[in-house]
Amino acid sequence: MGDTIEIDGSVLEGGGQILRLAVSLSSLLKKSIKINKIRASRSKGGLRPQHLKGIQMAREMCNGNLTGAVIESTEIAFRPGDLKSGQFEADTQTAGSVGLIMQVALPIALYGPSSTTLKLKGGTNADMAPPIDHTMNVFLPMLRKFGGECECSILKRGYYPRGGGIVEVRISPVDTLKPIHLTTFGTLTRIWGRSYVAGSLPIKMAHEMADAAQRILKKVENDNAKVNIERVKESSQDAVGNGSGITLFAETDSGCILGASALGSKLIPSVEVGVKAANELVNTILGEYCVDPHTQDQIIILMALANGKSIVKCGPMTQHTETAIFIAEKLTNAKFVLNEDQKHVKFLECDGIGLKNTNLKKVS
Numbered sequence: 001m002g003d004t005i006e007i008d009g010s011v012l013e014g015g016g017q018i019l020r021l022a023v024s025l026s027s028l029l030k031k032s033i034k035i036n037k038i039r040a041s042r043s044k045g046g047l048r049p050q051h052l053k054g055i056q057m058a059r060e061m062c063n064g065n066l067t068g069a070v071i072e073s074t075e076i077a078f079r080p081g082d083l084k085s086g087q088f089e090a091d092t093q094t095a096g097s098v099g100l101i102m103q104v105a106l107p108i109a110l111y112g113p114s115s116t117t118l119k120l121k122g123g124t125n126a127d128m129a130p131p132i133d134h135t136m137n138v139f140l141p142m143l144r145k146f147g148g149e150c151e152c153s154i155l156k157r158g159y160y161p162r163g164g165g166i167v168e169v170r171i172s173p174v175d176t177l178k179p180i181h182l183t184t185f186g187t188l189t190r191i192w193g194r195s196y197v198a199g200s201l202p203i204k205m206a207h208e209m210a211d212a213a214q215r216i217l218k219k220v221e222n223d224n225a226k227v228n229i230e231r232v233k234e235s236s237q238d239a240v241g242n243g244s245g246i247t248l249f250a251e252t253d254s255g256c257i258l259g260a261s262a263l264g265s266k267l268i269p270s271v272e273v274g275v276k277a278a279n280e281l282v283n284t285i286l287g288e289y290c291v292d293p294h295t296q297d298q299i300i301i302l303m304a305l306a307n308g309k310s311i312v313k314c315g316p317m318t319q320h321t322e323t324a325i326f327i328a329e330k331l332t333n334a335k336f337v338l339n340e341d342q343k344h345v346k347f348l349e350c351d352g353i354g355l356k357n358t359n360l361k362k363v364s
């Protein structure tokens, strides 16, 4: 299995993403790792429930050995074994994001011997994490472009501070991932979204967020892509606790899928929540970027593993993306290059390692 690779959890973004990426890649490449200074750049450093549950799930999925995994721990060692498929469950027992648990577990499931089901409990729409809607409407369609198949259902939504959301994720194994070429923005074919309130919050807030977003998105709509934002008051069967927010999406005829979102809070007027999300989406659209700033870092692992050269037209690199590239290059032989043409348009390129799923069960 070779020597243990030491990873400094405080580099660049210095957050939970380093841990998730390193543990996924360690499981897939069968390389033992040690991570120290975990989440050193965060005010409450060390492992939080969502990080802990994520790496524990990864350990189970690869019959691995994990030491140092307790809440607030700043150092763990992870020794992977053989990947297995099946059913796995994780419950953060907080509003810790289910989307972030998916970030660590999903790549591992792609390289299992057969299909895997994950049952994840926690926050479905949490701060500083992918809302489940973004994962389903943007990340999973992107994964499909790489040849990965994954279905996700929301059984219940859960918000800060209670959590209690439940999602079920079914992942099919791949043989290898394909590289992607997403270099042309094209023309918008659809702009849609969901503005929601849950618990005791009034539907009026959903209308305020949606109306504010709609006014801004008018700038970019066309005859084929009119803004269509659903306004929802979630019932107590559908959601645990109070929550509000808006998720927005856009699609183009060249296959770009973009998202943006904002969460409501007592401190922010609903109109501002709608404006924030809409401005974020408009920035990506006017920049004609083929991925939004959050998807940018989330596809790095897929580009690194894919079989060949991926090219993606991007906006400014986020620090999360730089961090993801740093970890991917440290643990794999993939090489990332950011090229700029004469008009300063950026293209992120990666020669992926073409990881083959040697565990795949032949279906006769």
Ligand SMILES: Nc1ncnc2c1ncn2[C@@H]1O[C@H](COP(=O)(O)OP(=O)(O)OP(=O)(O)O)[C@@H](O)[C@H]1O
Pocket: 013, 014, 015, 016, 017, 018, 039, 042, 051, 100, 127, 128, 129, 130, 131, 134, 260, 261, 293, 294, 295, 297, 298, 320
């Ligand atoms: N609004 C959003 N939409 C989609 N993805 C998001 C959104 N906000 C954050 N993300 C994604 O969530 C991940 C957050 O990574 P980060 O390292 O900040 O994680 P974390 O585990 O929450 O750790 P920490 O608490 O240490 O910040 C990144 O992949 C980022 O792109």
